[in-house]
Amino acid sequence: MNYDNVEILFVEDSADDAMLTIRALGKSGFTNKLLHVKDGTEAIDFLYCKGIYTTRNSKTQPRLILLDLKMPKVSGMQVLEKVKSDPDLKSIPVVILTSSSEDPDIARCYALGANSYIVKPVESDNFFNAIKEIGLYWMVLSQSDNL
């Protein structure tokens, strides 16, 4: 995969959720420019061109980060904090994906500069629609920003 063409960085540790999310986004036609990483460490590596991504062109950054909160090692919150405190990265919209509206970190995510959050619905139609809509919304918005 050409890492320089990545438009959506999707950070999700759950293979099931990842599969369903990618399927939902695929219906909007975004999947060929989507990179799924399985934890926060990998997300940071990608954004800072480290680890397996050292050869990546640091000039091109994704236009949207879909970030799951509950991940082992480096959590979504830590990734968010790093992105939003970096002048070169903070303009990238970050959409938080969470399994629960009870998540105590939601308020903190907004304080750190998260642009949206989605409570992943159980019902698959709702889930697919929510992912599709939020993906479309931010991709269109960040595209118009770039123009």
Next chain:
Amino acid sequence: MDNKKAEAAVGHNIEPALTGEKEILEAELLFANKELAFQDVEIESRAAELIIANKELVYQNEEKEKRAAELFIANKELVFQNEEKEKRAAELIVANKELAFQNEEKEKRAAELVVANRELAYQNEEKEKRAAELIIANNELAFQNEEKEKRAAELSLANQELKTAQDAIRKLNDELEQKVIQRTTQLETANKELGSFSYSVSHDLRAPIRAINGYTKILEEDYADKLDSSGLAILHSILRNSTKMGNLIDDLLAFSKLGRKEVTHCAIDMNELVRLVKDELLFETGENIPEYIMIDLPDARGDQSLIKQVWINLISNAIKYSKHKKHTSIEIGGFLKDGKIVYYVKDQGAGFDMQYYDKLFGVFQRLHSQEEFDGTGIGLAIVEKIVRRHNGNVWAESTVNEGACFYFSLPVIDVEKSY
């Protein structure tokens, strides 16, 4: 004078002498002469007497003048004395008047003194009476004083007992406060644990159900042509059940969140709130659109978003349980009763059997089958919990197949007191 008389007599006597009567005349002349001589003597003696008398008169005159002078002096003296006496009399009149005035004043004063005297006498009597009374009062006070001393001694004793009791209470209070602090901490910990438990439940239970539901959906979308009708029916069952399980988890979390949520109080325009709830209701095609009978609702104070949820649940229920009827008629009203505001939602739907009334507000308790009316059985439990958290009550009455009426009451909150 005597001489003139004598001449007149002579002249008279000449006339008869013409006829010879010279002798008579002569005798008479003689006689007259003699007479005259006598008279002369007489005159002389008379003159002497007159001289004497004159001297006497002069003397007398002198005497009289002396006397007059004396009288004059005496007169002046008398005039002076008279004036003095008049002055004295005037002074006496003045003095008299003064005395009369003083006399009057003294009489007045005397009268006043009499009055004052009586007054003093009266006061004296009063003072004596008062003194007598004071003596009685004094005795009474002395008695009371003794009583008070006795009482004071008793109070002192009671006070000591009270102090002992107070110390005990204070000690108990301190212990109680410690216990309250301890319990509060425990409760706060429990609450936090419940919060994180809710989070775990919702996070960890939802994820696998979401996966089941999502994969089944993919199966249905991508492999429908490889399954027969019973295979497809099974896929639908999996979808329906996993969706329901998701809803149950969401409802359960919403319900447990209610217990932890802070209830705020603000003025609620109840008519407006119910209008909003009715406007936001969504209906599927073929569903009965309810006909509302609105009775004016009293305003109340409460947590607007929570009270809104109560109306949503009650009105949705009324619609849901009326769906097998030809028409849906819902009456919404409110009234004041026993110092509380009571609201109600009345329908003409399926109703419920009052025999199972005690299960009506229970969590996940259902009085109808899922096939007849869908639902998770949390709606009325949420209604009850919200109303209880507002210090109100919920109750209901129903006749099977005729309809149900759900009531909830809210306290009348005095704004002055609560703020």
